[in-house]
Amino acid sequence: MKVKEVADLVGISVRTLHHYDAIGLLSPAETTEAGYRFYSEHDLETLQQILFFKELGFSLKEIQRILEDPAFDRKEALELQRRMLVEKRSHVDHMITTIDKTIKEMMGEIEMTNEEKFEGMNFDHNPYEEEARRRWGDEKVDESKGKIKGMSKEKLSEDWDAIYTRLAKLRHGSPDSAEAQEAIHEWYEFLNNFGDYSYEAFRGLGQMYVDDERFTKNIDKYGEGLAIFMRDAMAVYADRKA
Structure with missing residues (x-):
């Protein structure tokens, strides 16, 4: 299968497949002289494994180490x-x-x-x-x-408020600024205390902050426009990490 066909089948971007190839995580079975990539059935099986591991919260570096283990x-x-x-x-x-x-x-x-x-x-x-x-x-x-x-539920609640307060102070600036991205990274890490958020899931969560007025209303209690700012900052974060 060609790279575009694989991307459409799986629901990921061509850029993601190119990235996997570039880092040696998943290289297509064949690349023609014209530069066309062709993926074999074995490649698709490997891609399935990669995506399962990602869903469980493993980094690409960890996934590569696992797949390259002779005992895998x-x-x-x-x-x-x-x-x-x-x-x-x-x-x-x-x-x-x-x-x-x-x-x-x-x-x-x-x-x-x-x-x-x-x-x-x-x-x-x-x-x-x-x-x-x-x-x-x-x-x-x-x-x-x-x-x-060692973190109590009260401490978790305090950290939640602290992150939102920090983001609210940045909401009038650019969502791709270093400060905004540092704060959004802190939010991503906080959320992953409770589950395994992929970068795409993180992006989708940010969109929900704006699409669902109930979430917008709650988030904007920290500052009007915060939900939109967080959505945009989370999208930038996901793009850079993908």
Whole structure:
């Protein structure tokens, strides 16, 4: 398949495939003298693995290390990825419940305590953590756990407010400025305490801040126009990281 055909099939950009080729993560089976790239069935299987790992929060560098490991077994990886995604689905279900309650609070239907804002966010137990450590090393797991170690729900709520307040002060400037991107990176890291946001998911979340007036209203409590500024800054961030 040609690169455009693969991009359309998978739903990613041609630029992303070119980037994977440039860094040696996924090079097409054949490149003609005219520069046309052709992907084999094996290439598509590798791309599937890459995207599964990305969904689970692995960086491209980590994915490349895993795929290049002589001991890598595709079936074993798929089985573990499935179990991890089922666990993630359960986590997401809890998060959705909390979001539903938060929306009701935004509409004035209920009031939530700081503890309720973080219900369902349990970082103390992951039944596949040790399995992930054995196969892919401690670095990724330790990095994730280190972010929230010792943080109370009250501290998380304070950090949430601090990031929004910082962004609100920057909202009249350019969303691609160094300060804005540094603050948005902080927001991205904060969100990934609670889940595995891909860059595209992060971009989509920013768009939702503007498309859904309920979210816009809540975010703009920190400063009028903040939701639009965050959407634009999150899009720039995603573009630069993709």
